Amino acid sequence: MAWAAAAEITEGAPFRRVQARRYKAHSAVKGRRIEIISGGQASDLRKTLYMPAVPARVAYDIGVKPLHPRSIGPLFLTIIQRAFDRGGLRDLTGHDPARLLPGLSAHSTRAGLNQDLFARGEDLTCIMDALRWKSPQMPLA
Template sequence: MPARVEYDVGEAAPHPASVGPIYQSMIQRAFDSSVLADLTTDDLARLLKGISAHSTRVDLNQDLFASGEDLVGIMDALRWKSPRMPLAYNRNLAAEQGAAGRLMAKIG
């Protein structure tokens, strides 16, 4: 198992532009340590290119909805100013967990 790497982000919240590079560095280290042995170098490049602070915010938004958090709590936690975006990002998740998702789980 590779050595644990700690990231010191300081006492203030990291700037949104620094979040993506932190995740990219963590993924690169995991790949370099053969933890992600199923990935090719091309897969890794595509994965690293798709990582951003925005993508992590969207994923957290979906995770919070999936865990049963309400819209007001999610808006507060992620500092959404209106319900439009968190609901839009939840649309695909709602479909996966709704009737169509349950049907696909049964036949898949």
């Protein structure tokens, strides 16, 4: 819900492509007198204007189409790797990411949620319905 609110998504797929546009910082530029601007550029009056300093920034465009199913796994692994790099998961897992990451996939979130729901005492039929399992063998495995 927080993502949908921040991305201003009111309908459609919740997870979509996000394009980042990065802009470099620019220092302030004094305007020049028209007399000193070279002949070829004299018609460009923008050269006479003062341009204030602009900080670096990033703008994000959020698409309308859902993420492709095959893009989820690589994104998932990138997020986990970044969390390890920042030291956020080492205490939680006690594992080295090089050993842990090859065994993870986007499906790991579904299986992990399945295990968490069972641990909370949720009913098998409710879990099957919520996670769209087609047979009871899958969530029980």
